[in-house]
Amino acid sequence: MMKITVTLDSEPTYQKPKKGDEVRKWSVRLGSTSPSQMTISDFVEFVGNQCYSFNPAICNYNWIIEENFNSSQLIIIDVDKKLSLGNAINRLIELELPMPNGIYRTLSDPTDNNLPIEEKLKLAIKYRLIFVLDRVITNFDEYNNLVRERMQKIFPEADKLSCVQKFYGGKDLLYKQDTTLLSSLLLISVSDLYQTKHIESTQGVRKALKNKKNAAPNKHQEAKNLLAMPYLSDSTTTNSYNYTKELVINEPPIRNFDWEKARLEFKLLDDFLSMNIKIYHSELLGLYSGMRRIEGGAKKWKEAIQNNKSIDERKEYISDWFDINYTKGTYIFEQKISNYATNDPASLIYERLTDLHFKKRMEAQKLLGHPEISLKQAEMEMDSFLKQAIETPGNGKYILKAITGIGKTEKLLSLNLDGCIIAAPTHKLKEEIAKRYRNLGRTVLVTPEIPKLPEAIQQEYDKLQAIGDYEGAASYLKECSSSDIANTHFVGSEIMEFRKKMNNYFKELDTCLNSDQLVITTHKRILFSDFPNHHTIIFDEDPTQYILETNSFTTKDLRIIQDELNDTDQKAVQQLLDLANSNDNLNMVHQGNPLKITDMAEFRKKINSNKVFVKGAILPSFKCDYWMATPENLKDTNGDKKIHYIQKHKLYPDKKLIILSATTNETFCKALYGKIIWKDLSSVKHTGSRIQYSNLSLSRSTLGNRNNASNLNSIRNLIVNKPIITYIKHRNLFPDSNTKIHFGNCSGYDEFKGEDIAVIGTPHIPSFIYLLVASELNIQFNQNDIEMGEQTVCHNGFQFKIMTFPHEELRSIQFHFIESELLQACGRNRTLREVATTYLFSNYPLPGFEQHNIRELPQLLDENNIKEEVTTESQSQNTFQYGIVSGSL
Structure with a gap:
C-alpha cells in the first residue's frame, strides 16, 4: 500500500488555541516534529477524526518557513463559509478532477453533528479538502504555482493558501479514498481551461491560453517542466518517434497507423472512437498527447469529441492548450497509458499509445556478453568436480550448477557410490x-x-x-x-x-x-x-523447495477448534486471530511460532477430531521460523485471512552433501549450507537453437486477456503442432498443450527430446513466498520494500521491464524462482545435444537465448521459408506450489 511522507503533530489538538502562548507552543511542537511515513488512509484518519494538526510540506531545520521548503505531495483547500461543501464537490465533478483523498469538517464547523454523512457532505461550510499529488514536488516555485496559481484559481472562495501553512485537524472525517491521486499535469490543464470559461469565441480562448503561456516567468513554465525532462523515456527503443534526451525539431508524423488494430488492443481508445461513451478530461488529454503524433490523429481526436454528445464541446480546447504548450522545437511528450488509463489492460502491455504502431514494448536489451564454453570442456570439468566431490573425505558441501542435459546422472553411474544416497x-x-x-x-x-x-x-x-x-x-x-x-x-x-x-x-x-x-x-x-549408515547425500536437482517448506492455514480453521480448547489456549488462538485480522499486520513477516499452545496433546486431538472441516496445515506451524498473514480472498481484505509460514529443515551436518542442478543458486546455497565448494557449468554452447520473445510478460493475468488476442494468434501460428509448456490453467488456450508437463511440473521429463517446443509465460509465484524465503536467508527489508511494481532492471547482463520489488535482494529471490522454472521448462527438448529449437515467450530474459519481439512474428510468418517449415511440421506431426510439499514419501 502506497505511503506518503507528512509532518503530523505528535499529539492531537481538540480545540483551537486562543492565547498567544498556546499558539506558539502548538506551532513549535508541530515544527519540531520529524516527518513520518504513513498510508493515505491512516493520515486522513489521524487528521480528520482524531484532531491531529499537520503541515502539507516537509521543511528542513525543524522550522516551517518557505526558505526551508524541502518537498510536498499534498494540496489543501481550506474553506470558511464562502462555499458549501456540496458545491465544492459539484465543481470537482464538473471539472472532472478526482475526488479529494480526504474531506473533514473543521473544529468550528456549525453543521449538526447528528446529520447523516450524505447531508454533511452537502451542508458543511467549514471544511478542508486533502489532495494527494501523483508525485512528490521538490521545487518550491513549482509547488507554489500548483497551490496558489492553479488550485486557488479553481477555488477562489477558499482561504488564501500558503505553501507552508499549518492546519488544525478536525472532528469529523466525511470522506476518504486512496485509489486515485491528483495528477499535477491534469490540475494545470484544467486550471488553464477553467480560467477561460467566460470566453465564448474559439479565437478568444486560444489567445487567452497563449497569453497565459507567454506571461509566465521561466521558473513557472510548469508545462514544459512537467512534460519534458522528468518524463523522458530512458529506453533504447528502435521507435524513432520515442523520447530521446536531445531536442527534437519538426517531428514527422507516424504514418500508416492501424487504428482498427489499435482499438482491439486499447479499450479506452476504442471507447473514445466509438463516440457514444463519456471520456473524461485526463483521458482526453492523454489520448491527445499520443494521437497528435499520428498522421490524421489530431483531426480524428477532434471529430470524436464533436460527435460525442456525452463530452462537453469545450473539451476540444484541450488540444489547443496542449499545442500551445508544446510547439515544435520543444521536447516531445506523450503520456504513458498508465498515467491516464490505469485499469486498461493495454497499460500492462504498452507504455504509450504510439507504441502500438512500433514494437510496443522492447524486448530485453543485451548489455553484456554471455561467454559459453564447449560441451566437451564442460564435460571434462564436470567429471573432475564430481570425482573430487565423491572421493574427498569429510562432510563438505559440493554444489554443481550444470546445464540441463549435460549428463550429471549418467556420470554418477560410473562412480563408486557405496555409502551414498541419491x-x-x-x-x-x-x-x-x-x-x-x-x-x-x-x-x-x-x-x-x-x-x-x-x-x-x-x-x-x-x-x-x-x-x-x-x-x-x-x-x-x-x-x-x-x-x-x-x-x-x-x-x-x-x-x-x-x-x-x-x-x-x-x-x-x-x-x-x-x-x-x-x-x-x-x-x-x-x-x-x-x-545412519550413509556418509554422503547426492541431490539430483535442487532440493531448496523441500528444505524451505512453506505451508498455510486460515483463520477459519482456527475458529473451528477454538471453543473446544482450554481457556488459556482459547486466548492464544484469539490473540493470533486479532493479529491476523489487523490491517497493520497484513503482509508483515513475524518471527517464530504464531501459536503459543500450552496443551499440545489436546490441541492435536482437537485438530484430528475436526479434520473433516479443518483444511489447513496448522500442526507444522509450531516448528516454523517465520509467518505472515494475507487476505484469503485478495478482493476482500476484511474477510478471512491466510496464515503462511516457513520452516527450514536441517540436513545431516555430519554427512557430505552434493547437489547437482541446472537451477541452483549460489547465494541460496551459502545461506542454507554455510561454506560450500561451488562449480558453475551453466553457460555451455548448444547444438540446437534457443529463441526468446521477451517484450510481453504473458503472466497468468494477461495471457488470456482479450486485448492480447492478436499476439496469441501470432504465437499459435508460429508454434503449430509443437508441444507447449505453460500454466496448467491456461493450457486450453493452445491446442497442442495437452501434456502433463506444465509450470510447476517440468523437472526430469525427456519426452520432448529432439523436438521443437514452446514455453509460454513468466511463472511468478505468490509474493509471500519471496518474503518468507528472504527472512530465512536473513535478508532485511521493510514494508516499503515489498510493494511490487513494473520496473526497468538490469540483471544477468540484460536490461528489461518486469513486475518486481524495489529491494534488490528481494528481486534476486524472485528472479531465482522465475529463472529456475523457465530453465527447467526450456530444457525438456535437450537442445544442448539435440538439433531442435526452443521458443520462449516471456519478459524474463534467459542467457543464451536470442532476443526478439513478438511484433516480428507476422512478418516472419509471411516469408515462404517459414511457411514451408510450418507446413512440414504440421504434416509430420497453478499455480506453482513452491514449497507446499505434499504426497507420499
Missing part, C-alpha cells in the same frame, strides 16, 4: 535412476512408494497429511497394516494381501534406512527419515 525430486525420477543402474547390472536399493490404499484409508491418510499431522499419518499406516482397521475395507483374502503389501513396504523401507549400500530415494524422504 535423492530425486519425485518417485518417477527415482525409479528412472534406479532402472538405469539395474540395466548395468548394479545392485541398488530403492525406498518404496506407499502401496495403493483403499479409498477410505487413502482419504483418512490424505486428511492427516493436509492438516500437517505427518507423524499421525505414518502411525495410521502402520496401524492399518497390523490392526483390524483393514477388516472394514476388505473381505477374505484381500485383508491378508493388503497386510502383506504394507508389511513389505515397511520392511523394504527399513532395509534402505539401515543399509550402507547405495540407496535411491526422494528429496522429501531424506528430510524426514534417518539414514
Whole structure:
C-alpha cells in the first residue's frame, strides 16, 4: 500500500488555541516534529477524526518557513463559509478532477453533528479538502504555482493558501479514498481551461491560453517542466518517434497507423472512437498527447469529441492548450497509458499509445556478453568436480550448477557410490535412476512408494497429511497394516494381501534406512527419515523447495477448534486471530511460532477430531521460523485471512552433501549450507537453437486477456503442432498443450527430446513466498520494500521491464524462482545435444537465448521459408506450489 511522507503533530489538538502562548507552543511542537511515513488512509484518519494538526510540506531545520521548503505531495483547500461543501464537490465533478483523498469538517464547523454523512457532505461550510499529488514536488516555485496559481484559481472562495501553512485537524472525517491521486499535469490543464470559461469565441480562448503561456516567468513554465525532462523515456527503443534526451525539431508524423488494430488492443481508445461513451478530461488529454503524433490523429481526436454528445464541446480546447504548450522545437511528450488509463489492460502491455504502431514494448536489451564454453570442456570439468566431490573425505558441501542435459546422472553411474544416497525430486525420477543402474547390472536399493490404499484409508491418510499431522499419518499406516482397521475395507483374502503389501513396504523401507549400500530415494524422504549408515547425500536437482517448506492455514480453521480448547489456549488462538485480522499486520513477516499452545496433546486431538472441516496445515506451524498473514480472498481484505509460514529443515551436518542442478543458486546455497565448494557449468554452447520473445510478460493475468488476442494468434501460428509448456490453467488456450508437463511440473521429463517446443509465460509465484524465503536467508527489508511494481532492471547482463520489488535482494529471490522454472521448462527438448529449437515467450530474459519481439512474428510468418517449415511440421506431426510439499514419501 502506497505511503506518503507528512509532518503530523505528535499529539492531537481538540480545540483551537486562543492565547498567544498556546499558539506558539502548538506551532513549535508541530515544527519540531520529524516527518513520518504513513498510508493515505491512516493520515486522513489521524487528521480528520482524531484532531491531529499537520503541515502539507516537509521543511528542513525543524522550522516551517518557505526558505526551508524541502518537498510536498499534498494540496489543501481550506474553506470558511464562502462555499458549501456540496458545491465544492459539484465543481470537482464538473471539472472532472478526482475526488479529494480526504474531506473533514473543521473544529468550528456549525453543521449538526447528528446529520447523516450524505447531508454533511452537502451542508458543511467549514471544511478542508486533502489532495494527494501523483508525485512528490521538490521545487518550491513549482509547488507554489500548483497551490496558489492553479488550485486557488479553481477555488477562489477558499482561504488564501500558503505553501507552508499549518492546519488544525478536525472532528469529523466525511470522506476518504486512496485509489486515485491528483495528477499535477491534469490540475494545470484544467486550471488553464477553467480560467477561460467566460470566453465564448474559439479565437478568444486560444489567445487567452497563449497569453497565459507567454506571461509566465521561466521558473513557472510548469508545462514544459512537467512534460519534458522528468518524463523522458530512458529506453533504447528502435521507435524513432520515442523520447530521446536531445531536442527534437519538426517531428514527422507516424504514418500508416492501424487504428482498427489499435482499438482491439486499447479499450479506452476504442471507447473514445466509438463516440457514444463519456471520456473524461485526463483521458482526453492523454489520448491527445499520443494521437497528435499520428498522421490524421489530431483531426480524428477532434471529430470524436464533436460527435460525442456525452463530452462537453469545450473539451476540444484541450488540444489547443496542449499545442500551445508544446510547439515544435520543444521536447516531445506523450503520456504513458498508465498515467491516464490505469485499469486498461493495454497499460500492462504498452507504455504509450504510439507504441502500438512500433514494437510496443522492447524486448530485453543485451548489455553484456554471455561467454559459453564447449560441451566437451564442460564435460571434462564436470567429471573432475564430481570425482573430487565423491572421493574427498569429510562432510563438505559440493554444489554443481550444470546445464540441463549435460549428463550429471549418467556420470554418477560410473562412480563408486557405496555409502551414498541419491535423492530425486519425485518417485518417477527415482525409479528412472534406479532402472538405469539395474540395466548395468548394479545392485541398488530403492525406498518404496506407499502401496495403493483403499479409498477410505487413502482419504483418512490424505486428511492427516493436509492438516500437517505427518507423524499421525505414518502411525495410521502402520496401524492399518497390523490392526483390524483393514477388516472394514476388505473381505477374505484381500485383508491378508493388503497386510502383506504394507508389511513389505515397511520392511523394504527399513532395509534402505539401515543399509550402507547405495540407496535411491526422494528429496522429501531424506528430510524426514534417518539414514545412519550413509556418509554422503547426492541431490539430483535442487532440493531448496523441500528444505524451505512453506505451508498455510486460515483463520477459519482456527475458529473451528477454538471453543473446544482450554481457556488459556482459547486466548492464544484469539490473540493470533486479532493479529491476523489487523490491517497493520497484513503482509508483515513475524518471527517464530504464531501459536503459543500450552496443551499440545489436546490441541492435536482437537485438530484430528475436526479434520473433516479443518483444511489447513496448522500442526507444522509450531516448528516454523517465520509467518505472515494475507487476505484469503485478495478482493476482500476484511474477510478471512491466510496464515503462511516457513520452516527450514536441517540436513545431516555430519554427512557430505552434493547437489547437482541446472537451477541452483549460489547465494541460496551459502545461506542454507554455510561454506560450500561451488562449480558453475551453466553457460555451455548448444547444438540446437534457443529463441526468446521477451517484450510481453504473458503472466497468468494477461495471457488470456482479450486485448492480447492478436499476439496469441501470432504465437499459435508460429508454434503449430509443437508441444507447449505453460500454466496448467491456461493450457486450453493452445491446442497442442495437452501434456502433463506444465509450470510447476517440468523437472526430469525427456519426452520432448529432439523436438521443437514452446514455453509460454513468466511463472511468478505468490509474493509471500519471496518474503518468507528472504527472512530465512536473513535478508532485511521493510514494508516499503515489498510493494511490487513494473520496473526497468538490469540483471544477468540484460536490461528489461518486469513486475518486481524495489529491494534488490528481494528481486534476486524472485528472479531465482522465475529463472529456475523457465530453465527447467526450456530444457525438456535437450537442445544442448539435440538439433531442435526452443521458443520462449516471456519478459524474463534467459542467457543464451536470442532476443526478439513478438511484433516480428507476422512478418516472419509471411516469408515462404517459414511457411514451408510450418507446413512440414504440421504434416509430420497453478499455480506453482513452491514449497507446499505434499504426497507420499
